[in-house]
Amino acid sequence: MAVLMAPGGTLQMAAGALDHGADSVYVGPHGWSRRPASDELSDAEIRELIEHGRSGGKDVRIAINVMPAPDEIGCFLDKVGRYAAWGAGGVMLCDPGCIRLVRERVPGIEIHVSVTAGLFNSEDIRVYRQLGADHVVLPYRWGSAEIAEAKGRTGIALEAFLFETPQRSWICPGRCHASSYFRIDHACDEQGKDHFVGSAGRGGSCHRICQGRWNFRSGTELLTGARQLKSSPELLLWELPDYVEVGVSRFKIPGRERSVELVCAITAFYRRALDHVLRGSRDLSGFLPEWSDIKARWVSERSHRDDRRVGAAAA
Numbered sequence: 001m002a003v004l005m006a007p008g009g010t011l012q013m014a015a016g017a018l019d020h021g022a023d024s025v026y027v028g029p030h031g032w033s034r035r036p037a038s039d040e041l042s043d044a045e046i047r048e049l050i051e052h053g054r055s056g057g058k059d060v061r062i063a064i065n066v067m068p069a070p071d072e073i074g075c076f077l078d079k080v081g082r083y084a085a086w087g088a089g090g091v092m093l094c095d096p097g098c099i100r101l102v103r104e105r106v107p108g109i110e111i112h113v114s115v116t117a118g119l120f121n122s123e124d125i126r127v128y129r130q131l132g133a134d135h136v137v138l139p140y141r142w143g144s145a146e147i148a149e150a151k152g153r154t155g156i157a158l159e160a161f162l163f164e165t166p167q168r169s170w171i172c173p174g175r176c177h178a179s180s181y182f183r184i185d186h187a188c189d190e191q192g193k194d195h196f197v198g199s200a201g202r203g204g205s206c207h208r209i210c211q212g213r214w215n216f217r218s219g220t221e222l223l224t225g226a227r228q229l230k231s232s233p234e235l236l237l238w239e240l241p242d243y244v245e246v247g248v249s250r251f252k253i254p255g256r257e258r259s260v261e262l263v264c265a266i267t268a269f270y271r272r273a274l275d276h277v278l279r280g281s282r283d284l285s286g287f288l289p290e291w292s293d294i295k296a297r298w299v300s301e302r303s304h305r306d307d308r309r310v311g312a313a314a315a
């Protein structure tokens, strides 16, 4: 079965995505999912969303993909247990110790290895499988041969993000801590959870400093003109038939920080494209004009957002 997952940066976005064809939405609790608080939900909102989803036969997954400190483990486990009791289908985790802990203490909930675990190869996937994970989010840059090999070796359910970084370098999701060296703002919420804005892995958000324009110098000598450290990710389309063929079971749309309108449009687009492929067609050329429009809107929103984030961090 192929499942289309959409982002829920707000309750309105999550409900809109379900209405526009998503089978499942993923959301993050405040301080626990590597995003600004404006793109995360309160526990009351998560409960409301789970109930809304269940009434329509849809599914909600919770991203808790930060690395809890020792004194946060109790709060972390309480949260996972609560979401499971409310009926969440699964949680997305990245910390190996926490994955094993959830498998032991909350046996009924499915565990996804978040892309921020920074997987490199199928041996990594085998380790997470042994720890109790049910799904793994594939690294962005894998081709269908690598995906098929991982499926054959591990038997784990595979989830693919519908975007990738065109720059095939080694800035790997979850393994970049550059923002933390630039600026960190700290706050503690009423539940005792630390929020480190600037340090996504510890519960906050990164400043997107790779998207700023940087000059490189050696002493007083300017080595390069202003340049970005990393190119912007791009939405995927042509890969869909291969992904379906090699057994990817979840297709994940990125964008919890996008507008509700754009997320609804992207969800409706991928719903039609995925259904087209599932009916047996490999020809997606008819989707090209609409895809070009959606990609342009995606890049425009992303650039504005990144410029704001870098600017705010530098202020």
Ligand code: SF4
Residues within 6 Å of the ligand: 171, 174, 176, 177, 178, 179, 206, 207, 208, 209, 210, 211, 230
């Ligand atoms: S600075 Fe760029 S590469 Fe590093 S975590 Fe943030 S978005 Fe990713």
